[in-house]
Amino acid sequence: MKKLYLVVLYKQKYSDSQTLHSFSEFYFGKNKNNFFVVWDNSPSSDTSGAEIGRFLHTENVEYIHTPENTALSKIYNTCLDKYSDFDFFLIFDQDSKIMRPDYDSYLEKTILENPEINIFLPQIYSQGKLYSPGKFWIFKGCHYKNLSVGIHKDKLYTAIMSGTCARIDFLKKHNIRFNENLSLYGIDTCFFSDVRKIDIKFYVLEERLAHDLSENHLIGEDLKNHTRLYLKGTLIMNNHSILKTLIVYFYQLYLKLLGKI
Template identity: 85%
Template sequence: MRFYKKLYLVVLYKQKYSDSQTLRSFSEFYFGKNKNNFFVVWDNSPSSKTSVADIGRFLNTKNVDYIHTPENTALSKIYNTCLDRYSDFDFFLIFDQDSKIMRPDYDSYLEKTILENSEINIFLPQIYSQGKLYSPGKFWIFKGWHYKNLSVGIHKDKFYTAIMSGTCVRIDFLKKHNIRFNENLSLYGIDTCFFSDVRKIDKHFYVLEERLEHDLSENHLIGEELKKQTLLYLNSTFVINRKTVVKTIIVRFYKIYLKLKRKI
């Protein structure tokens, strides 16, 4: 029986590792006991007193690295750096700091699912916020929308996208097709752009029998903060669609529409 080497990345920002819901889940469910797992904790906080030994003790493993970048490195650069630095792994799993894993056997369940679906390159948990399924979802040019029902198993969709946290991707697939994270994007649109590139090669994905509870910050925005977030997100769609003239024109018209509606 083959065991895959999995690289778990968790990005922290202004939060201590022991307060991270994601890292607490890893610790409570003994992810560190799996010798095929390696953990990278990338800390973007302005200051930190954390050491790699602290993380290792917390996760009960020696397979760990801790990187602190007080300059707040762009997420796209973090993801690409990890792909380059740890390129001998089989799967890359990306998490933010506040994703709550629900099933205690998630790591072993994921390994079993990967083994049984060797033709699949993307494995996605179901991400809920305030009782609503947000990921996987759909996206076209500038517009995103939700699936009403999404069963566990293999799906094919030319419009699918997902929130990056919890994504499990086959590294050989990324290397074979030279798929990278777009470093013209630092925060908004990274996941959308990534899945747009993936879909050009492979429209299949696997929905896992796992529900992650996730706090989506945009759900709480109002007024000028919501307008600012909308504009940042819209600007990211220009980057995503810039190679297609027609799509770029559509985004420009949509931007004019939002301005007329005073939404940006």
């Protein structure tokens, strides 16, 4: 089982990344079927692939530095194309802490026991609330109160991209890509919207990933800007439907009247 682990860095050295620390601490690199791509979007870097390989205890690593800050959707698609012969694609932000020391082997065991499942998702909590997986409808997300470990079916499910494990053959068969009209916000929501059109099943893993939800700390103009970008992504995602586009426009007008954007 060949697994591609992608970690995207931004203005952070690899040794300060919570995610890469987890990979190193739990010796994910000892599994010869794992390959690691560390994609660095920082303006400058003095890091090498060999240095990261030593940190991760593996030679199966590629380090890519793009100081122009390549869009995440482009990064994801580039990795999918380059490593299309792999079995699974795992995407991580730089600040996700894995809690289970046996996560890599546990994930492989779970995958083997569930050959019909294409999407495997960790649980991501913030302030005691389950944020991922969640639900999304046109422009509005909502939370599950809880989700048991195992297989679920939901026509509205979505998830935070970090920690997502996707079966590559499934993505290739149905030509599911990451929308490159989106550079940051909405990429995950759009991706899962496309996945759900084909398959509404997903597997909730027995892992509570510790992940920093930066939008929870935003206030004032930063929060307004975040909301504007979020709505822009939502419009792009729904541009195939006149009705859904109108609904988003009316919601945008409503937020303007409230002074929230």
